[in-house]
Amino acid sequence: MWRCSVDRGDSETGAGRGRLFCGDVGQNKFEEVDIIQRGANYGWRAKEGFSCYDKKLCTNSSLNDVLPIFAYPHRLGRSVIGGYVYRGCEMPNLNGLYIFADFMSGRLMSLKEETHSGRWSYQEICMGRGEVCNFPKLINNYYQYIISFAEDEAGELYFMSSGNPSAYVPAGTVYKFIDPSRRAPPGKCRFKPKPVTVKGKLLPFRPKEKLILEVKTTTVAPTSARPRPRPRPRPRPRPTGATTRRPKAGRKEKTQAATTTTTAPAAAPQPPTLSWHWEMPGRPTTKALPKTRTPPTEAERGRGAGGRRVDQRSKTGKRRRGRPQEGTVRLAGTRGQRRKRRRPGEGRVEVYVSGRWGTVCGRSWDSGSAAVVCRQLGYQGVARVAGMAEFGASGLPIVLGSVRCVGTERKILRCRHRPLGEHDCPRGQEAGVICRRQHTPPRT
Incomplete structure (x- = not known):
């Protein structure tokens, strides 16, 4: 497995531009970091890191392999994650450092190139235990299992990690490298985003569905202002020999008799309502719109018709348990x-x-x-x-x-x-x- 990145070079001198760095996961003992050259042989499976993996192939004089710039044993980690050479502006102490990590141990590491000898010196950024790092004084408070690195247009560096060493983790967290010991002066880091050039042809967007609007006009029929009469109760049977008295007309009955019935004018038509549905082109549809959900009744909410709370029981007929005790x-x-x-x-x-x-x-x-x-x-x-x-x-x-x-x-x-x-x-x-x-x- 490889994780590679291209060095964008120093912003002022252009040193290191175009170099391809790759983190190569080892076999049994070592993990390594290489600078890729065209047509070069990096020794696998004759060598693993700087040591021999196959003794017969390792002693072959025609191997002519290119050694890695750095290799570390499995006591420091078991799966290298290649990173980037920091070329940003906000963190001057990180400039020129190749920053990478290990997936299993959660270590953040860096390599610095010596200009005279061309060798790379190793320096660990974080110990993976939440302590303040020695250099460049970064506080380590992140999820342990680092998955990948990334950089933005300005060259600032980011990494993503999760809390579970698995490829099936549904979520992760993205962190940005910040050096609290030294920051660039205000107003120095300014950059203009470059437009992205597209070499291929743009594909026109053609929707596979279309939206159909159906206008429906609804009118309300004219109604009378007179209230609808209520059905009268059936008279009770009277006993034989009983006398009937006609009740006197009350005050309310006199006022109701004096009023005249009037009819209301016809109601104005309501504004049109829009109903919509999706339809595939060339395929007529007859599906109706989904019905709106009716609000739950009192019985569905756990209450009876009289407003009393219904005792909620499980299928076995036993009552559900309450809250657990403190310290369970x-x-x-x-x-x-x-x-x-x-x-x-x-x-x-x-x-x-x-x-x-x-x-x-x-x-x-x-x-x-x-x-x-x-x-x-x-x-x-x-x-x-x-x-x-x-x-x-x-x-x-x-x-x-x-x-x-x-x-x-x-x-x-x-x-x-x-x-x-x-x-x-x-x-x-x-x-x-x-x-x-x-x-x-x-x-x-």
Whole structure:
């Protein structure tokens, strides 16, 4: 796998313009960075980095290979991600540095060329632990797994990373390189964007669908101002021998009898309404418009006809449980890069604190803290402490940081930890655990 970029050269002298840098992922021991030359041989599979991979091919005198400008062993990283030579204006300390990274370890590294000897000196930008870097004093607070680099029109450098070492991650974060120790003076960095030249022919846009408007005029029929008479109730049967009295006309009946009926004038036609639908050209359609959704009734909202709340029950007839207790733990997440289903007793640790679920920072996570979680869930012990992001990143906030347990606590909240919500752990480094299979009823 290669990730290559072209050096745009120094803005004043033009030194280095047109050089092609490539990060080459190694086989078993080394990762390397090369400057590509036309028709050159870079030694694979006779050499890996500066060392011999195949001894028979390595001793061949006709190999005539070109050595890389830099190679590093797998104790620093296992998958190099090629970057760019910084040629921007805002960060003068980064000018001329080839900045690249490693996908697995999350290290940001740089190479600087010595003008007299032509050698490249290595210098690490970030340690990958959230500390202030020695040079160029950048604060490292990013997701660990760096995927790619990019630069804008002005030569400023960016990189994208995620919190899960997988190609199936649905989202990532883009960061910009900023050097707080030294910035360019105000007003110096000005550039004019160049127009993009298109060599090919432009393809005209031809829509495959067209919009049809149908004008419909609706009129309202004339109505009478006299209210519609209500149906009279049926008279009740009177007992035999009873006398009937005619009720006196009340005040309301006299006023109603004195009024005359009038008819209202014909209503004016309403403005035309537009109804639309999509139609494929050459294919007549007879589909009607979708009906509007009617508002839910009281029964659908969980209320009866009299306004009383209906008891919501599950299909088994049991009532649903309420909120969990403070400090309740659970295991969640998926296993592996292809999101396989995890087994019972393993997963990402999540804690219910202050009315919400959250995760635990995995930086100081050890076997003692994992044993407390397994015992709280009803397992006899811990089989293994899961690595960071082994069960995927979570969208929940990190609520517990710097958790340190002796191993005899009954709940995770009784262990030593920072105040709730305070941590120095980026996303994708949540704690996980793999408990033993023997299960007993959990402690309350």
